[in-house]
Amino acid sequence: MEKEYLKKLFYSFLKGKEYTGKSVVVQNLSVIDKITETICENNEEIKLFGVKNTSDIDREIIQKLTKSKKFYWHTIDNAADNGRAVDINLTNPLTGRTMTGSSSGTAINVFLGINDLGIGTDGGGSVIYPALSLNLYSFTGSGAGLKSKKNKKSTDNLVFSTGIGFLAKDLETIHTAVFILQDADIISSYSDYKIAVSKELENYTIFENIKNKEFITDHFKNTDDRTELISIFQKVFEKYDILIIREELIDTAFYGDSIMGNLGKKAKEFQFLSNKRAGRVINMMNLSAVTVPSDELSSGFIIIAKTGKEYIKPLFEVAAILKSSENQLFKRYFSDFLENDSFIFE
Numbered sequence: 001m002e003k004e005y006l007k008k009l010f011y012s013f014l015k016g017k018e019y020t021g022k023s024v025v026v027q028n029l030s031v032i033d034k035i036t037e038t039i040c041e042n043n044e045e046i047k048l049f050g051v052k053n054t055s056d057i058d059r060e061i062i063q064k065l066t067k068s069k070k071f072y073w074h075t076i077d078n079a080a081d082n083g084r085a086v087d088i089n090l091t092n093p094l095t096g097r098t099m100t101g102s103s104s105g106t107a108i109n110v111f112l113g114i115n116d117l118g119i120g121t122d123g124g125g126s127v128i129y130p131a132l133s134l135n136l137y138s139f140t141g142s143g144a145g146l147k148s149k150k151n152k153k154s155t156d157n158l159v160f161s162t163g164i165g166f167l168a169k170d171l172e173t174i175h176t177a178v179f180i181l182q183d184a185d186i187i188s189s190y191s192d193y194k195i196a197v198s199k200e201l202e203n204y205t206i207f208e209n210i211k212n213k214e215f216i217t218d219h220f221k222n223t224d225d226r227t228e229l230i231s232i233f234q235k236v237f238e239k240y241d242i243l244i245i246r247e248e249l250i251d252t253a254f255y256g257d258s259i260m261g262n263l264g265k266k267a268k269e270f271q272f273l274s275n276k277r278a279g280r281v282i283n284m285m286n287l288s289a290v291t292v293p294s295d296e297l298s299s300g301f302i303i304i305a306k307t308g309k310e311y312i313k314p315l316f317e318v319a320a321i322l323k324s325s326e327n328q329l330f331k332r333y334f335s336d337f338l339e340n341d342s343f344i345f346e
Contacts, residue, residue, distance in 0.1 A: 002045075005045050008113070008335075009035070009048075011113060011335075012048050012074065012113060012114055012115065013027075013029070013032070013074075015112055015113060015114045016074060016075055016109070016114045016115075019108075019109065019112070019114060022078070022090065022105075023077060023078050023090055023104070023105035023108040023109050023112075023114075024050075024075045024076070024077060024078065024105065024109060024114065025053050025075070025076040025077060025078050025105070026075070026076050027074065027075050028073055028074055028075065028076075031048075031072045031073060031074060034072060035072055038069060046069070046070065046071070046072055047070060047071050047072070047116035047117055047173060048071070048072055048073075048074035048075075048114075048115045048116050048117070049065065049071050049072070049073060049074060049115050049116065049117035049118065049119060049177075050073075050074055050075035050076070050077045050105075050106055050109045050110070050114065050115040050117075050118050050119070051073065051075070051076055051077060051106070051118075051119045052076075052077050052079050052102075052103050052105070052106045052118070052119060052120040052121055053076050053077060053078060053079050053105075054079060054121055056121045056148035056150060056162050056164075057119055057121060057148070057164060058148070058149070058164075061119065061146070061164060061181060062119070064180055064181055065177060065180060065181075068180045070176060070180070071116075071117060071177065071180075074114070074115055075109060075114060075115060077103075077105035077106040077108075077109055077118065077120075078090065078104065078105030079101065079102050079103060079104060079105055079106070079120075080099075080101030080102035080104050080126075083101070083102045083123060083126065083152075084101050084102055084257060084259060085100065085101050085102065085124070085125065085126070085129070085255070085256055085257040085258065085259075085276070086098050086099070086100060086101050086251070086255050086256075086257045086260075087099045087100070087101040087102065087104035087105075090104050090105060090108060092108075092133055092134065092251075093108060093111060093112060093134075093334070094111070094133070094134055094135070094297075094298070095133070095251075095252055095297070095298065097251065097252070098251075098255065099130070099133070100129045100130045100132075100133040100250060100251045100256075101126060101129075101130065101257075102120075102121070102123075102126040102130075103118070103120025103121060103122070103126050103127050103130050103165070103167070104130055106118035106119065106120040106130070106167060107120070107130035107131060107133070107134050107136060107167050108134070110134075110136060110167050110168060110169060111134045111136060111169070111334065112334060113334065113335050116168060116169075116173050117166060117167070117168050117173050117174070117177055118166065118167040118168070119164065119165070119166055120164075120165050120166075120167060121148065121162040121163065121164060121165065122140045122142075122162060122163045122164075122165045122279075122282075122283045123152060123160060123162045123163075123283055123284070124160075124226070124279070124280045124281070124283065124284065125256075125276055125279030125280050125282070125283075126162075126165075127139075127140050127163075127165030127166075127167060128140060128165070128279035128282065128289065128291055128302065129250055129251070129256070129276055129279055130167070131167045131291050131293075131300075132247060132250045132279075132291055132293070132298055132299065132300050132302075133250045133251055133252075133298045134298070135293035135294075135297075135298065135299070135300065135327065135330070136167050136168065136169060136291075136293060137167065137168050137169065137170060137171050137173075137174055137290070137291060137292060137293065137319075137323075138165055138166065138167045138168075138174070138290070138291045139165055139166045139174045139178055139288070139289070139290050139291075139315075140163045140164075140165040140282060140283055140288060140289050141163055141164055141165060141166075141178065141181075141288055141312075142163035142282070142283045142285075142286045142287060142288060142307075143286055143287045143288030143305060143306065143307040143308060143311060143312075144178075144182065144288050144308070144309045144311075144312050145309070146163060146164040146165075146181065147161050147162065147163050147164065147286075148161050148162040148163075148164070149161070150162070155258040155259065155262065158226060158284060160283065160284045162283065163282075163283040166178065169326070170326075171290075171292070171316070171319055171320060171323050174290075175316050178312065178316075182309060182312060188310050188311075188313060188314060189313070189314060189317060190210075190211075190212075190242065190313075190314035190315075190317040190318050191211045191212050192314070193212070193240075193241035193242055193311070193314055194212060194214070194239065194240045194241050194242070195210065195212055195213040195214070195240060195241070195242045195243075195244065195318070196213070196214055196215075196216045196236055196239070196240040196242070196243045196244070197210070197213050197214070197215050197216070197243075197244045198215070198216065198218035198220075198243075198244065198245040198246060199215045199216060199217050199218055200218055200246070201215070201244065201245075201246055202215050206321065206322055207244075209321050210244075210318060210321055213244075214240075216236070216240075218245060219232050220232060220245060220277045220278050221277060223277070224256070224271065224272050224276060224277055224280060226280055226281050226284070229277065229278065229280060229281045230281050230284070230285060233278075233281060233285055233287075233304075234285075237287075237306055241305065241306050241311065241314075242303065242304065242305045242306075242311065242314060242315070242318065243303075243304045243305075244301060244302070244303050244304075244318065244322075245278055245301070245302050245304070246294070246299070246300070246301050246302070247275055247276070247277060247278065247279070247299065247300070247302060248275060248294075248296060248298070248299035248300075249275050249296075249297060249298055249299060250274065250275055250276060250298045250299070251274050251275075251276075251298065252297060252298050253273055253274075254270040254271065254273040254274050255270070255271070255274055256271055256274025256275070256276035257271065257274075258271065278302055278304065279302065282302075282304060286307045287304050287305060287306065287307060288304070288305050288307075288311060288312060288315060289302055289303060289304045289305070289315070290302075290303045290315045290316065290318075290319040291303075292319050292322045292323050292324075293324070294324065295324055295327065301319075301322050303315055303318050303319055303322070
């Protein structure tokens with residue numbers, strides 16, 4: 001077992017203890033016994049995960065992950081009250097602003113290294129936007145049947161059931177978790193499908209590596225109205241199977257919270273400037289999506305696919321092409337904690 005891995009594991013538990021009462025509701029320290037047994041018997045590295053504090057997440061999902069012996073349940077994570085799009089009780093550790101919700105604590109606990117994987121719920125962007133706000137990877141699985149069994153009503157009176165989603169610092173961790181939960185043997189590739197890419201991304205050289213694509217005019221940036229967005233998406237997916245767009249600077253200038261946005265014209269204009277668009281309807285349309293962080297603040301690509309398990313493998317294939325290397329400054333400031341020894345022990 002590598003020393004660096006053991007240091008990381010100790011850090012996860014210590015940081016989890018520090019953030020209990022903040023982004024962590026409760027820490028499962030009894031998992032240490034199970035982890036120790038696995039390490040001693042198999043000399044294998046394992047991953048810790050946290051779960052958003054909501055009954056919308058089916059226990060079967062947690063059980064499948066823990067039975068795999070690849071993931072161990074570490075924390076229950078705090079979330080924004082009543083599913084709000086901002087969490088006024090938590091601070092975004094990257095921007096210092098109010099944290100994006102509602103899977104807020106789950107995202108923070110991944111960003112800080114308390115957990116390798118976070119499981120959250122997404123009604124109108126509640127996994128996608130916390131992930132983008134912290135430059136994390138994420139996956140929302142409504143299109144693959146990963147949904148709550150309960151119905152809810154959005155602030156604009158749309159009835160929906162929340163999707164289940166995952167957040168991590170790397171794509172591979174999410175990929176492993178999702179495919180533990182997928183029963184079907186899916187062999188399709190992204191090159192079997194028609195891909196639309198927002199025309200504003202035409203100058204990104206990385207898209208030269210993606211086959212069977214077509215650049216289309218992006219109308220998504222012109223509105224954050226859910227009814228209009230749903231209409232736009234329906235037209236796109238009549239012709240294409242996968243859509244790639246980019247959203248940036250999430251909640252960095254103004255907050256995309258419809259509670260505040262409901263309080264007058266100016267408030268609605270400020271809500272629009274939060275830059276939350278497509279993520280507000282992905283789950284409501286039973287689509288699946290992967291977010292890939294960019295090297296710009298609170299920004300990244302959103303790769304969206306039609307309903308169906310057959311699109312999940314292609315989603316991750318496209319995401320693997322678009323992924324970037326780990327941000328070393330993030331690692332230095334938020335992960336390499338042992339490099340910052342107190343002078344007392346020098």
